[in-house]
Amino acid sequence: MSALWLALLIGTARGEPGDGLPALARSFFTDAVQRQGNGDWRGAALRFQKVVDLEPAYTPAWCRLGDVLAEDGRTTAALEAWEGAPYDPDCVEAAGRAELELARYDEALAHFERLSRLTSADPRVELLIGLAVLGRGDVDGAIAAVDRFLTRGSEPSADLPDLVEAIAAQLQSEPERALTLVDDAIRQQSDLAERLSAVREAFVVEVRAIEMMGAAPVALDAPQRRRLEQARRAFAEGRMDAARPLLESLRDEVTRSPEVWAALADVREAEGDIAGAEYALLLARALAPQRSDVHARLGQLLATHFGGRFDREALQAFERALEGNPDADLEWCRSELARRVGNFELMKRALANHLALAEGPPRRGMCTLPTDPAVLARDLERTRATPPVIPPVDPPEGVDPEAWLAVHRAQVHLDNDDDALALSELDAALTSQPDLVKGLNLKGHLLTKGGDRAGAVAAYERSLEVDPDQGNVMAALSELLRALGRNDEALAMRDRAAAEGSPVARFLLAQEAARANHWWEARDRLDGYFEVASSGALYAEATVLRDELEWRIRGFWGAVALTVLAIVFLPLVWMWRRRAGSPLSRLLERSPRSFREVARIVSSLRHEVLKHNVSALPGVADALEDGDPEPAMWAAERLYGKSGAIARFRRYIGELEELGRANQVALNLRHRDLVFGPLLAAMDRLAGQERRLAAGTARPADLRAISDALNQEGFRALGRLLDGVCVVQLEPSVFEAALADVLAEPAFRGTARPDWSLEVPDGLAVRVFRGDLHDILVNLLRNALEASIEAGEDRLGVRLDLEEDDITGLERVEIRVADDAPRRISTAMIRGRYIERGLGLAVDLTSRAGGSIHVEDEPGFSKAVVVRLPLAEGGST
């Protein structure tokens, strides 16, 4: 400790000079203090000496005398002066510090122990005691003194960093202990962080390096990795009974696998075995000290399961997890733990980091204490795991331990991005051990990072010469060779690396295959990757790639399945389309009133489309055979184009379909209708002839075939359709059914069946729709029956006759419904505005059918209402 510092310290500790002294002594004291302030040590010493001579009990004068003598370099005299006031703490402290300066540690310790008694065990004195005992070589005593200060001290002390530095210097062989001491000191006095940072960093590097040296984790082989994956899946699915035995068997097989221990910790924690989980995590940490996830898990475990008793340790674990691994959730935990240990400065910093990193709210429950008091109480009683002891790992045979440690120090520097230091350590290590493979590999990595590719290649190549079976080194070398443009060598090296089991090389090959859309190859290569990796930088990326490949492959097979289904089902759909929908007859059955519109369209098809257009096709065919193309060209003009016959044909078909839709009938004329199906097919064939017909090159045989289909068969079929849909055979049953319906009406309930004479010749048919005819007959019979009942008669007669038109030769069937009622209506009365007597419907329907209705005489009856409907001659044949 410097004399100047001592002077300042003592100076600031003294009271108002000369208080309570007689005048002469005070005069000397005041003068002495002034000289002391001016640095006149000798003058001051003479005057302080006068004061003590005059007033030997005035201890401030002894102290100041000692101070100025010390300043003047007369240490022995100073000590004598300070000892003149053995009960003045300032003097005793000054004397002790002077003894420290003189390396007389026993004496110093005696002074400080007295000082401790005089100051009622001021914690700061512990530091002085620590300095003294350290001087005596008692490092443990010094550390104990620091602990006592840190435990009891609340005021900062300038002695703390001195003592910590001094102790640390003694603990080079125990860096972990030293680091703990430094960290404890920094925690107590955060302003020491900067002062002690260099010391701390050195110990951190040392501790990490030693950790790494001792870690020596053992990698799992491919089957073991598969079992680990299986266990992880079981854990994720909550099947602990499946996960635990798998992990325990793996643990027994590969005791130095950090992955297995970490996974086992998860299972144990889930099962409530917290001590077991902690033990597993401590082992995982020891085996893989660089894995931040293990540190984070340990921090989490300590923060949540022990009622807050080990928050400092948990905080350390989170801080370690955050080294080189910025993470919003971990920063949140760090802030939470900092809050719990009362370090609000740290909490502030951690929160700021969290906010800078966070993309959403923090993950809850990761490091918070339980809120259930019962759980909390149980956690406070929970015992900790006994720290595991891992057998030390010696350096590889023939490797100098110092070089080995230096390589690991380099690794730590590299992890800390302190490349220069890392390189310096490596160079030192490789100087003594030029073939140290780990050192060469690290150097290759460092040089790659620094852009010295050629140097890196040299380091890796040398490494491979020493140990040719290093897949990952080959992979790194491959990348370098590629960057240097030595592509062939690079590819060969990467293949070698993959074959050697390099996860990186296998992943890169899988990625390359995936990019080239070689999905199966990529999947195989990725399987190869997962055989050798169950964690690491590429693991997450590989998992994503595997999911993507699975998705693509599943998508491919899905597409294949769809294609197969399509191949199988398309014909079914085609068949369904052919079978779906109805023929025209369905429309006519369902909606009899559509008959007239159907008839109009069908008639137009016959007359407008077929009659004057298609009928010319045989003539066109003849002309073409005679070498005359002109009629073909003429026919083409009539058939094609927007107003051509084919377009009109299709418009009429569209009208029919529209008519069907309006009546809730989906027509399928093409596939379901025996008349229109062939017509449409033939019309399509005709449409297909457009170019050849226009060019006069159509084949006559084709035209004749089309003409036959359209103009012969189609034309006749349409005619039959027209006839068929509206022809009703006049049989007695038609009339009986109408009478039965009339008698079933409420108005005629209880009425006896009239005396009924029915004369229906065989083979007569009328051109009227069946439903219409029924309605007409019901209407006529009802009217006749009502009139007869009114007249007190019970007789009805129905007789059929034929009437022929002279000019057209058309015949009409007369349906004469006779009764005995007085003749109160006339033909005029049942037509037009005179419609009455309930015959309006019959009048309307006969008119629609092209018939007529009259009131006429009827032999044997009073009258007859006569309906005339066109005879359907075809219907009688």
Next chain:
Amino acid sequence: MRVLVIEDGSEYTETLSRFLPDGFEWVRAGSGPEGLAAVGSGGFAAVFLDMRFDRVPLDQLLGDVESTADRFNGDPVQARQFLEDHQGLFVLAALRDAGHGIPVLLSYDFDGEPRRWAKLVEKHAPVDYLPDNASPSDIAAKLGALVGG
């Protein structure tokens, strides 16, 4: 052969002239009265007679709408349509009433009405028919047979 084509349009005349230019002369008359006049002027070996005349004015239709309307409950619209649809037969009857025995080939399909056709033949021979969809060569053949017979 000089043939009078009585039709309300010109489709038959045009088609027949195009496809049967040799051996035939096709002369068109656009209505019943026109056809009667043409036949009256002479020089035709036969008449090719359309059945349906729905493109001529009412005064060019043979037959009486008022009396025909009785067949249709007094509806003149249906009566006119009846005259239009069967105008060929009204023209044929008028030709025969006027004393013209010229062979007539009707464009109409009587295949389904043999009894009716037989009666018409009995009344109006020489007469024959071909369905509307007959090709020009069918028409030529039928006319040849009708005139030759």
